[in-house]
Amino acid sequence: MDNLYKKMTLFIMNCLTMIENIKKALLNWMDCYMTNITEKNLNIVPFVSVDHMMKIIMKIGVEKILVGIADYIEEDFKRWELFDKTPRVASHSSEGVIELMPTSDGDIYGFKYVNGHPKNTKEGLQTVTAFGVLSDVNTGYPVLFSEMTILTALRTAATSAIAAKYLMPKGSQTMAIIGNGAQSEFQALAFKAINGITNLRLYDTDSAATEKCAKNLSNKGFDIVKCNSEQMAVEGADIITTVTADKQCATILTDNMVGSGIHINAIGGDCPGKTELHKDILLRSDIFVEFPPQTRIEGEIQQLPEDYPVTELWQVITGEAQGRRDDKQVTLFDSVGFAIEDFSALRYIRDQLKTTGFYQDLDMLADPDDPRDLFGMVMRSAAT
Numbered sequence: 054m055d056n057l058y059k060k061m062t063l064f065i066m067n068c069l070t071m072i073e074n075i076k077k078a079l080l081n082w083m084d085c086y087m088t089n090i091t092e093k094n095l096n097i098v099p100f101v102s103v104d105h106m107m108k109i110i111m112k113i114g115v116e117k118i119l120v121g122i123a124d125y126i127e128e129d130f131k132r133w134e135l136f137d138k139t140p141r142v143a144s145h146s147s148e149g150v151i152e153l154m155p156t157s158d159g160d161i162y163g164f165k166y167v168n169g170h171p172k173n174t175k176e177g178l179q180t181v182t183a184f185g186v187l188s189d190v191n192t193g194y195p196v197l198f199s200e201m202t203i204l205t206a207l208r209t210a211a212t213s214a215i216a217a218k219y220l221m222p223k224g225s226q227t228m229a230i231i232g233n234g235a236q237s238e239f240q241a242l243a244f245k246a247i248n249g250i251t252n253l254r255l256y257d258t259d260s261a262a263t264e265k266c267a268k269n270l271s272n273k274g275f276d277i278v279k280c281n282s283e284q285m286a287v288e289g290a291d292i293i294t295t296v297t298a299d300k301q302c303a304t305i306l307t308d309n310m311v312g313s314g315i316h317i318n319a320i321g322g323d324c325p326g327k328t329e330l331h332k333d334i335l336l337r338s339d340i341f342v343e344f345p346p347q348t349r350i351e352g353e354i355q356q357l358p359e360d361y362p363v364t365e366l367w368q369v370i371t372g373e374a375q376g377r378r379d380d381k382q383v384t385l386f387d388s389v390g391f392a393i394e395d396f397s398a399l400r401y402i403r404d405q406l407k408t409t410g411f412y413q414d415l416d417m418l419a420d421p422d423d424p425r426d427l428f429g430m431v432m433r434s435a436a437t
């Protein structure tokens with residue numbers, strides 16, 4: 054009797070869970086459907102939280118998202134001349150920087166808020182955090198509000214991998230990653246998904262970071278060597294990625310560590326007074342950048358004269374400029390991160406909302422029935 058009672062209770066509980074799941078799915082579907090058909094809810098802006106961003110990534114898959122974002126970035130770099138472009142607006146302090154990164158293609162406007170505080174990790178905080186917005190240029194109304202801490206890591210890695218596609222030596226298989234912090238796994242996976250890199254040589258001054266990176270990538274199809282010096286990391290590498298965080302000019306790579314034919318993907322030097330490479334390496338390299346007016350202030354090339362020749366990545370992508378010329382050439386992608394990459398990444402995420410449903414409606418814009426009666430709307434709110 055006891056057994057029968059237990060079985061019946063279990064059966065009823067399973068039925069209730071099933072009903073609850075069907076209810077949730079129906080509500081979710083209704084929510085998406087209503088949002089799609091009631092575009093008139095002008096107060097509502099779709100918001101992608103960190104939780105939803107992680108769900109989008111897990112649903113689509115990290116490598117597939119990196120490829121998708123890379124496609125959107127390449128698409129936008131091909132129409133580079135159409136965009137409003139300006140070096141990002143930076144507010145520097147003794148410990149870091151807070152920046153705004155705006156751009157527009159004439160139809161859509163976008164901006165990102167991002168910080169860079171290298172001392173943060175010691176206090177249990179992240180070096181980089183970010184969020185971003187897309188707006189309709191025609192009305193000025195925001196059409197997307199999103200977390201961008203994770204999205205920045207994805208778009209940075211996607212951009213690096215695009216640059217390497219045009220610049221790395223043919224048949225590259227091995228990449229050294231110096232600096233194994235928050236960005237490192239994303240870099241590794243983008244290079245695997247887009248450029249077929251399967252061998253990694255990891256180094257960080259903090260061996261715990263290398264352990265973390267190796268562990269996170271352990272079942273992702275890489276051969277991984279944990280190294281105990283920069284010198285060991287670069288041995289046999291076709292590509293060297295430097296992605297360290299320091300508030301000052303550091304020398305992560307010296308000239309003697311860079312053999313001929315290498316492609317360097319320099320990510321961490323992205324602020325005035327914050328570089329990673331010895332100047333002699335720059336003098337030996339062909340240098341590729343995102344937006345010269347910004348890179349000359351923030352990138353490795355801040356060490357060089359203002360008119361030092363560099364090639365813009367978008368021109369390589371459109372075929373107007375040459376990428377890698379020969380096997381001996383040292384190529385350097387002096388990455389600082391540019392607003393169009395964030396714009397493309399936000400555009401990609403916006404296009405995933407309908408199919409994934411991973412966003413929430415944010416009551417973000419005051420939208421009175423009579424546009425001039427903002428005050429009346431506030432007063433009437435007391436009555437409801």
Ligand SMILES: NC(=O)c1ccc[n+]([C@@H]2O[C@H](COP(=O)([O-])OP(=O)(O)OC[C@H]3O[C@@H](n4cnc5c(N)ncnc54)[C@H](O)[C@@H]3O)[C@@H](O)[C@H]2O)c1
Nearest residue numbers: 180209232234235236257258262296297298321388389390
């Ligand atoms: N170019 C871009 O678009 C872009 C985008 C995002 C971040 N960044 C920059 O990339 C860098 C890394 O960002 P993160 O979020 O991974 O930071 P993080 O703090 O999570 O990781 C940085 C790692 O570098 C290591 N490190 C510091 N000095 C080192 C050295 N001399 N040799 C080897 N390792 C060293 C640290 O121990 C740490 O593990 C930052 O400087 C950030 O500003 C650039």
